Amino acid sequence: MVKNKKVLLIIILVLAVAPLFTKAKAVHNAIILLLIFATLGEAWNLITGFAGQTSFGHAAFFGIGAYTSAVIFYRYGITPWLGMILGGFIASAVAAVMSYPCFRLKGHYFAIATLAVAEIIKQVFVSWNYVEGATGISIPIIPRSSYFLTRLFYLQFNDKLPWVYICLVLFTAAIFLCSFLENSKMGYYLKAIRESHEVAEAIGINPANYKLYAMIISAFISALCGSIYAQYILYIDPFMMFSLDISMKIVLLTVLGGIGNIYGPIIGAAIFIPLSEFTRIKLGGSGTGIDLMIYGLLIVLITCFHPKGVIGIVGRIAEKFGRKPTGGEGSIETVS
Amino acid sequence: MKSKLVFLLVGIMLATAFFSGCTPAEQPADIEEPDTEEGVEKVESIETVKIGAILPLTGSAAATGVKLQAAMEVAQEIINGEHPEIAVPLAKEAGLPNLGNAKLEIVFADHQGNPEMAKSEAERLIDEGVAGLVGCYHSSATKPASQAAEQYGVPFVAGSSSSAALTERGLNYFVRVAPNDDIETAMFFDYLIYLNENYDADIKTVAVAYVDNEFGVHAKDMVEKWVEEKYGGLGFELVGTVGYAADVTNVDTEVQQISSLKADAVFHASYIADITMFVNKYKEFGIAPKAVLNYCGGFQDTQFVVNLGNDGDYFAGGAAFSAEKLADMPELAAINEMYKAKTNADLDGPALEEFSSVLVLAEAINIAKSLDGDAIMDVIKSTTFDAPYYAAGAIRFDDSGQNEILASYMVQTQDGKYQAVYPVDTATAEPAVPIPAWDGR
Numbered sequence: 001m002v003k004n005k006k007v008l009l010i011i012i013l014v015l016a017v018a019p020l021f022t023k024a025k026a027v028h029n030a031i032i033l034l035l036i037f038a039t040l041g042e043a044w045n046l047i048t049g050f051a052g053q054t055s056f057g058h059a060a061f062f063g064i065g066a067y068t069s070a071v072i073f074y075r076y077g078i079t080p081w082l083g084m085i086l087g088g089f090i091a092s093a094v095a096a097v098m099s100y101p102c103f104r105l106k107g108h109y110f111a112i113a114t115l116a117v118a119e120i121i122k123q124v125f126v127s128w129n130y131v132e133g134a135t136g137i138s139i140p141i142i143p144r145s146s147y148f149l150t151r152l153f154y155l156q157f158n159d160k161l162p163w164v165y166i167c168l169v170l171f172t173a174a175i176f177l178c179s180f181l182e183n184s185k186m187g188y189y190l191k192a193i194r195e196s197h198e199v200a201e202a203i204g205i206n207p208a209n210y211k212l213y214a215m216i217i218s219a220f221i222s223a224l225c226g227s228i229y230a231q232y233i234l235y236i237d238p239f240m241m242f243s244l245d246i247s248m249k250i251v252l253l254t255v256l257g258g259i260g261n262i263y264g265p266i267i268g269a270a271i272f273i274p275l276s277e278f279t280r281i282k283l284g285g286s287g288t289g290i291d292l293m294i295y296g297l298l299i300v301l302i303t304c305f306h307p308k309g310v311i312g313i314v315g316r317i318a319e320k321f322g323r324k325p326t327g328g329e330g331s332i333e334t335v336s
Numbered sequence: 337m338k339s340k341l342v343f344l345l346v347g348i349m350l351a352t353a354f355f356s357g358c359t360p361a362e363q364p365a366d367i368e369e370p371d372t373e374e375g376v377e378k379v380e381s382i383e384t385v386k387i388g389a390i391l392p393l394t395g396s397a398a399a400t401g402v403k404l405q406a407a408m409e410v411a412q413e414i415i416n417g418e419h420p421e422i423a424v425p426l427a428k429e430a431g432l433p434n435l436g437n438a439k440l441e442i443v444f445a446d447h448q449g450n451p452e453m454a455k456s457e458a459e460r461l462i463d464e465g466v467a468g469l470v471g472c473y474h475s476s477a478t479k480p481a482s483q484a485a486e487q488y489g490v491p492f493v494a495g496s497s498s499s500a501a502l503t504e505r506g507l508n509y510f511v512r513v514a515p516n517d518d519i520e521t522a523m524f525f526d527y528l529i530y531l532n533e534n535y536d537a538d539i540k541t542v543a544v545a546y547v548d549n550e551f552g553v554h555a556k557d558m559v560e561k562w563v564e565e566k567y568g569g570l571g572f573e574l575v576g577t578v579g580y581a582a583d584v585t586n587v588d589t590e591v592q593q594i595s596s597l598k599a600d601a602v603f604h605a606s607y608i609a610d611i612t613m614f615v616n617k618y619k620e621f622g623i624a625p626k627a628v629l630n631y632c633g634g635f636q637d638t639q640f641v642v643n644l645g646n647d648g649d650y651f652a653g654g655a656a657f658s659a660e661k662l663a664d665m666p667e668l669a670a671i672n673e674m675y676k677a678k679t680n681a682d683l684d685g686p687a688l689e690e691f692s693s694v695l696v697l698a699e700a701i702n703i704a705k706s707l708d709g710d711a712i713m714d715v716i717k718s719t720t721f722d723a724p725y726y727a728a729g730a731i732r733f734d735d736s737g738q739n740e741i742l743a744s745y746m747v748q749t750q751d752g753k754y755q756a757v758y759p760v761d762t763a764t765a766e767p768a769v770p771i772p773a774w775d776g777r
Contacts, residue, residue, distance in 0.1 A: 023463075024463060025459045025460055025462070025463040026456075026459075026460045026463065029456050029459060029460070033456075126548060133553055134548055134549050134550055134552070134553040135499070135501055135550050135553055135554055135557075136476065136479070136550060138479055138483060138501070138505050139483075141483060141486055141487060141507075144487065144489060156487075158487065158488075160459075233451065233452050233455050233480050234455070234480055234483040234484070234487075235451055235455070235476075235479045235480035235483055237451070237476055237549075237550060239476070239549060239582065240450070240451050240452065240476070277456070280446060280448075280453070280457075281445075281457075281460060
């Protein structure tokens, strides 16, 4: 059951058609990053927005996905498609292992634990020679004259449009899955857990199990994004893939858009990514850092005046028109 | 209503992105698209040739990035102006003579020290029609940016990125001017042999202090490699390595570790902030190895002597520039004056290497008489470029893309100045060895 299917389809249609009107690589690049981070936001929303468990360590799953596909292609020439699936399963397994002790923690402590786990995984990759340690992996480039099917097989293209559509497929799958979960029995259980652990337990829900399921699904989606990102960038190293920046970007754009709402991440990414990309493009070469100042200022303004995210603004406008108010339902309050 | 508003909002943002991106930044109106005939582009009508420069103009290395930008702008001024008094390629006439004196325009982009942004910016610049790319200072940023250049067949001339891994990838459109950490390591050991033979330095044991990233780890790997393959047999021993995080804020522990190794010489792969902290701690704990040698990084930044004053004396490292050689190198002196007018500081090694990357790319475009990537790369790979601003006087790339004519020499800080100390024919001063004890200065 997916509510507002029409709106989702229109958003996807817009994202599918818009890139066809330009050949500018910068626009295609922004749309690709927008889709990757919106998908990551959807994944993060599952565990934080719906289940109320604030994770600051999603870069770990993202990085594991990236490394799995990159390493099996770099070492053995195996298609990244397989690496993508494998990376998803490995990330899910890691999520399950880390969640077991971490879910005993609540509030601040869970958030700190996820942050620490991501840092530990980063350090493992920094000193792991098999994955080239701190030097990182330059993904081998296939010949420029390769046929499209070969390029598709190895996920390397001469053009950015195929990337747009690959990311769009992933985003579509993720948003429909999240929408389905939101309105499923599991979604209601997660929201019940978010609102009150004790009450959820009292009515027969097993919080540990459902949080674990959410974390595993979230990690799987994040790893798929990591695999695509690695093939897209063609170079990965632990500092880049497991960075706190990545984790915070996911958090920031989802909070900016509206936490606990499936539209939140896409709205946040649609603001955050183009703003970041185009302020840098237009102003970054000046070396004054003015792009970062403008970017930071806008985020501060939105956060100060609309702490429920942009979806909250939509809700307020809807309310004025006599409709039911909406907004991000979740919260990143870490005090339980 | 809610649904419509959500859709409207997303649509507005996408439209903003779309229209912003559809207007390429600084697309010059005076460029006519080159016609292509049998793979050779006719370029008679081109008035401006654009090349892209990707640098860390913001972020933790912003101070360095801005200096490198100034060095590139000096190269642009020399090429576009008439400077018959400076005997470097393309200085005599304005513009690129073989392309109807077309002006060179450098389009700068900021990668903020972020590899993903370096790649995005490389692709954007390629989309804008640049004939080649230069940059990115950070090896970790140069890697993905040059991967993008390779994908689109656009030449990439790296100036100061020093990781040997860059030229080990078998790329066809990538070359690098600076000596890599492999070459630098061999030079360090040769320098130690020179000190042992001529100054009775008796240096046998070596330790490495390295920043735990691409730059530092690779440098450490090169020391291990050279000790195993060659210099171990000549009596040198690697007694330990000390890694530290790139965002380190206190190096007490690392300095204690180095002290416990009791190495005669310490090789540092560090950035300016780290090496400054290390020197302060060496002084605080009274640690003075016989020699401290630095890979291309923080030590070569003239801010090193500004930050540390006399405490920065006696440290050494590989560098392509020493202000003490200006009297013997009039071309370098002229370039340095132009640079100094922009920055109020002398050139340093990385700045000179980035300067030369622009000159090499521009000269290759001029010789190729074409903006075609393959034609430019053919010239780059087959030409010995005149570089009188380097002690070696020339730049020539081997099959891997590495400049095979060593562009740097050993310098040592003495009285706040970078003195060339090795090889002997480039020396401006005698090396001071061993480093005097802190309380004896």
